Amino acid sequence: MSDLGNLYKSLSLEIAAVARYREHRDRTSDPVFFALFEGLMRNEQGHEEELIANIRRLGGDESEASNVEAPDLPTMIYEGRQIFGQKTNLAMLRADLAFEADATKLYHEFAGQAEDEQVKALFKELSRAERGHVNGLTHVIRAVEEGSHEVKFFCPVCGWPVDFGASPSAGAESRCKMCGVLFALDEEDGDFKLVRK
Known part of the structure; x- marks a missing residue:
């Protein structure tokens, strides 16, 4: 796929990420998880802005991202160890972990395919950011499962x-x-x- 095609797909993914974190932020009653989802949402909004800037730089139109099918990933995963009182929070966190792991791999692949050096650098940075999200979500899930949250x-x-x-x-x-x-x-x-x- 071309750099623009990968940028459009990535923008579609980031738009979905912002929506999922907004939904999760609004569903939780826990101030710690609220802040986590808000922080992730803001970070993904920054990714959107960077993708749009690169799309425009390459002469593309960011509205083309709406023609790309959004990823069909669950917003809740109820599998795994259940912790009393944390069913919904854990389901959201586990779904977000899977989402971020997929995004990490996708951006790594796109970095390898990129022809434009700035686009390559952007995809490397996005992969690094999503890996950070994976690490953070893993840490939070572990704290809930171990009872230290x-x-x-x-x-x-x-x-x-x-x-x-x-x-x-x-x-x-x-x-x-x-x-x-x-x-x-x-x-x-x-x-x-x-x-x-």
């Missing part, structure tokens, strides 16, 4: 994080440090939920 929720009263510590169980209580409201953890369909006491 501290369970937190945004306080629905004031917005401050309410911390329940690592490996809490249903019924655990915590008071918001800013507004003083007491909350407990409950469980519903494999996920923790916050209940005001």
Whole structure:
């Protein structure tokens, strides 16, 4: 495929990445995961900008990316070890890990195919960035699976994080440090939920 063809495919992939991280950010109640998904989304938006700049530099039209079929990758993967209270968060993280691993390989292949030196450098940098995402997501998933991830929720009263510590169980209580409201953890369909006491 030509450099422009690979840039269009990559832009389509990055648009899908931004959408998936926005969706995941909006689904989680955990401030740590919220920040992770927000950070990944912003990084992927930067990738979009770099791809568009290179498409334009080569005389292409970024709207052509909409003609490229977006990748059909799951946004949730429920396989693997299930951790009490973290079903949805883990499903999102595992799907994102698979997505980023695929992107790493794809960009590595595109770097090898690139004829334009700037495009080659861009694909190498994108592959490196996606590898960083793989490493970070692997670390976060491991922390959840090993029980070292501290369970937190945004306080629905004031917005401050309410911390329940690592490996809490249903019924655990915590008071918001800013507004003083007491909350407990409950469980519903494999996920923790916050209940005001």
